[in-house]
Amino acid sequence: MRRLAILAAAGAVLSGGAGWLLLPGMAGNRTDPVQAGRVADGRALYAEHCAACHGADLSGAPDWQTPGADGKPGAPPHDATGHTWHHGDALLFDYVKNGGQVALRRRGVDYDSGMPGFGDALSDAQIEDILAFIRSTWTDEIRAFQAQRTREEG
Numbered sequence: 001m002r003r004l005a006i007l008a009a010a011g012a013v014l015s016g017g018a019g020w021l022l023l024p025g026m027a028g029n030r031t032d033p034v035q036a037g038r039v040a041d042g043r044a045l046y047a048e049h050c051a052a053c054h055g056a057d058l059s060g061a062p063d064w065q066t067p068g069a070d071g072k073p074g075a076p077p078h079d080a081t082g083h084t085w086h087h088g089d090a091l092l093f094d095y096v097k098n099g100g101q102v103a104l105r106r107r108g109v110d111y112d113s114g115m116p117g118f119g120d121a122l123s124d125a126q127i128e129d130i131l132a133f134i135r136s137t138w139t140d141e142i143r144a145f146q147a148q149r150t151r152e153e154g
Helices: 002-014 018-022 033-049 089-098 100-105 124-136 140-153
Strands: none
Touching: 033 124, 089 100, 089 124, 089 140
C-alpha cells in the first residue's frame, strides 16, 4: 500500500499536480490515490473556474463582506477565514451547480449572493472534485465540523 501511495505521489509530481501535497490538512488524503486524484483534478478546475473570484489561494475577494455597488457582497474565501465550511455538502454542491440565489431559495431564503451556477459548464463529478479540493485545505477540526453539518442537514 505504501508503494502505491508513493507511486501516486510521484505521478502527481510528474504531471504537475503536486501542489495539493503541500496543502494543510491533507495528511488523511495522501495515502488514498482516488481521493488524491479528485483533489488534484479539483485544484485544476478551481483554478480555471473559481480562482478569479474566490482567489487562487482561496482567500476570497478583498472586502468580501462589504456589499458592492450592486448590493451583493464579494466572493467569500473558502479557507478558514470564510464561511464555506459552515455549510453541509448538499448546500455547497447546490450553490456551485445552480447558483446562490437558487440554492438559497430552495431553503426558504430570498437572497441573491451573486454566485452564478456552473451546472452548464461543470459535470456533477467535476463539482464534487472542486469541493474535495476546497475541503482538503481545511484543518482536521474544520473538516470535522463541516462533516457534522453535512450529517445534520442530511
